[in-house]
Amino acid sequence: MSRHEDIKLLRINYLRGPNMWTYRPVLETWLDLGRLEDFPSNLLPGFTERLTARLPALIEHHCGVGERGGFLQRLTEGTWMGHVLEHIVIELLNLSGMPTGFGQTRSTSQHGVYRMVFRARDEQVARAALAEGHALLMATINGDEFDVQAAVTRVRDKLDDCYLGPSTAAIVAAATDRRIPHIRLNDGNLVQLGHGARQRRIWTAETDMTSAIAESIAGDKDLTKTLLKAVGVPVPEGQAVKTAEEAWEAAQDLGLPVVIKPSDGNHGRGVTLDLRERADIEAAFKLADEEGSEVLVERYIRGNEHRVLVVGGQVVAAARGEAAWITGDGAQTVAQLVDSQINTDPRRGLTEEFPLNRITLGEDPVVLLDLQRQGLGPDTVPAAGRQVLIQRNGNVAIDCTAQIHPEVAQAVSLAARTIGLDIAGVDLVSEDIGKPLAETGGAIVEVNAGPGLLMHLKPAEGMPQPVGQAIIDHLFAEDENGRIPIVGIAGSQGGAQVARLVAWLLHLNGRSVGLACGEGLYLGNRQVESRPSARWDAAHRLLMNRGVDAVVTENGAASILNDGLAYDRCLVGVVTDMEGLGALDAHDIKTPEQLYKVLRTQVDVVLSEGVAVLNAAEPQLVEMAELSDGEVLFYALDAALLAEHRAKGGRAVFLQNGVAMLAQGQSETPGAHVDQLLARYAAAGRAATPATVLAAVATAWALNIPSELISAGLDTFQPAAVQA
Known part of the structure; x- marks a missing residue:
């Protein structure tokens, strides 16, 4: 069998937000098949058999056929290697623990060159899966040996290194279920939930409501016990010691058996239970002394160790350990x-x-x-x-949430509130958590900040508990989703001017506005960057800013193709025109139909309670209206283009005698003096068009800014003069 040269990966680009392919981040790869363009799968002897032997779960891939075994049918009939690579990468991600179902492969205008994309929650994990999938594909084509399990392990290792931990991922998943957006703020588990001024932050199971004082108290086990004892929570008697001899003396005073542990350790390190002999106590002291700054000797409480999770003062999960x-x-x-x-x-x-x-x-x-x-x-x-x-107690991983006695739950909740933690993992020892602590002689032994959630998410026995949902419900009221008004403006004509005008009107309406457009980056009326900021990173920074409660961002087609959108959904999505094809050759976007697929991204992400603002003078944008989950508001210079939409009761904006008119059904209201504003633009040496002003007026109306304020706002807007 003659060998085939490697498929070339011409470029690899991570699209970090909604894009022309899907709502979610994807990794996009341009592939040059070379001579393999002439060898679909059915013309490579033994290829399908070798591939399915290595990845038997490919039978589960529906592909375009829409049923189990669909992809294998395509392999047998004959499909090209870019499509095969897509499915290999998806399967490697599935095997590594990052389930992925989305992928597409499309030809380009260049012979043998394809664009292949697949869902990518994390860029580094996706790149690792692509590299392993590429190597597996070429080995399978050429009949070479390949260790699939080793490849999966490498992808899984990258996943463990780069992706969110299971506790954080569970909280983020619960946020997504409630349509709360999230932004990862570092390479670890610091995550922003929501946008701008409505955001909250988590760091694993700690939140921006978690008190630093409470964390310090929880880290001091002796102080924790003192405070709990003061409010009537049962705790084991004990005392701090400095030497092994003092440990033995304290044990005799307390009464054997005892427990020895470090005062500020965690994860059970250095904790030794049920000590009765002097030699054992002295040896246990040495272990505890190596783990913490101080050593505690406590009366031994009989029973199993339990971990109870308290969120916002409520017990939400409990787990038990066994020897x-x-x-x-x-x-x-x-x-x-x-x-x-x-x-x-x-x-x-x-x-x-x-x-x-x-x-x-x-x-x-x-x-x-x-x-x-x-x-x-x-x-x-x-x-x-x-x-x-x-x-003695192994891993605390047997769910017992349903068994916890109300009096035990009350004591645990009081313990968390006494320390001051909004989220706490409370450790208690009891022979039966279904009975009051006074009856079993049980006691609370520790209160922990930033508790692990895995024992409740994936217990060794029993039912998983919805702890991520409990934390999200603690951070956000039932009617809150952490979102601020976001306006996205796509097109190539006048986008920056529309963005500036809309930001000005939002400012007059009492909003703290962040603006990213071709004229720079703005916070309120202050320009913080002068370079063009119609980019993903500029808009992303605004969404992270706690001082911003509304964002306006310009998104050109090139920005959508390079990075995707900076937000998952928006309140208002604007598309001004279908121009600008000549500037997109590098992306192989050459036809109006292709440009339509790019610009529709802005309309696809409009919220159901939001509005798509579209230029009715562009027939393709009129077609785009059906893609909006929310309302559609058209604008046009010619009122006749809006008649059908108005007849259905829709909102529209048109020009009449130099004035922007706001129309709904048969009612019409003056919205702004367009001619006067255009004259001020001309005086400042800037070109502006009536369509640009109408787009801004329509967007402001979509944001429910009153017509009187729109009119007054545009009358007072002063275009900046062109700088020499």
């Missing part, structure tokens, strides 16, 4: 038995996707100390039938 044991067989060592009897549990693993952790004896000194207390070590062979305790 991990092995049974000796007289042949295998403790380490071997741990691997064969505990770590083989499919729920255990090393990454966050597993609800239970693997136990690695050499990495957990507390486990080693517990073995030592039983007279054993990792290499000891326990007698056949001997039960050996490996981990």
